[in-house]
Amino acid sequence: SAQDIAAGERSWNKCRACHQIGEGAKNLVGPQLNGLIGRHSGSVEGYSYSAANKSSGITWDEAVFAEYIKDPKAKIPGTKMIFPGIKNDKEILDLTAFLKQYDKD
Numbered sequence: 001s002a003q004d005i006a007a008g009e010r011s012w013n014k015c016r017a018c019h020q021i022g023e024g025a026k027n028l029v030g031p032q033l034n035g036l037i038g039r040h041s042g043s044v045e046g047y048s049y050s051a052a053n054k055s056s057g058i059t060w061d062e063a064v065f066a067e068y069i070k071d072p073k074a075k076i077p078g079t080k081m082i083f084p085g086i087k088n089d090k091e092i093l094d095l096t097a098f099l100k101q102y103d104k105d
């Protein structure tokens, strides 16, 4: 298939040291990621974002998320997310399919 949720779940292992997703997800080092696709940047209540992320004016649609996660500091200069990025386009698609399973709770 075009998108592979099981592969996306393996890719999520790169994120879970800092992010939670799913029922009861809490903010950790980074904000919880429920309902990410369609969400406005910097909008999770109770999470202390950098000014750069907070004021980036981004809506996380699939294309913008793909650009961001390829090179976070290029898309949001000044982000406090320390992550080198995912360079493989298929891996990004699969990760996106995984993330999209979790609506805002």
Ligand code: HEM
Pocket: 011, 012, 014, 015, 016, 017, 018, 019, 029, 030, 031, 036, 040, 041, 042, 043, 044, 048, 049, 050, 051, 052, 053, 054, 060, 069, 078, 079, 080, 081, 082, 083, 086
């Ligand atoms: C922010 C995704 C890995 C720490 C964000 C945001 C997204 C995201 C979309 C912006 C959220 C928003 O605007 O509400 C991901 C994904 C990852 C990943 C999909 C794995 C592929 C990591 C890792 C860390 C981390 C490994 C910690 C080492 C953070 C922090 C922020 C953040 C601290 C807040 C940035 C700021 O306020 O400047 N992440 N992330 N993330 N992430 Fe990640």
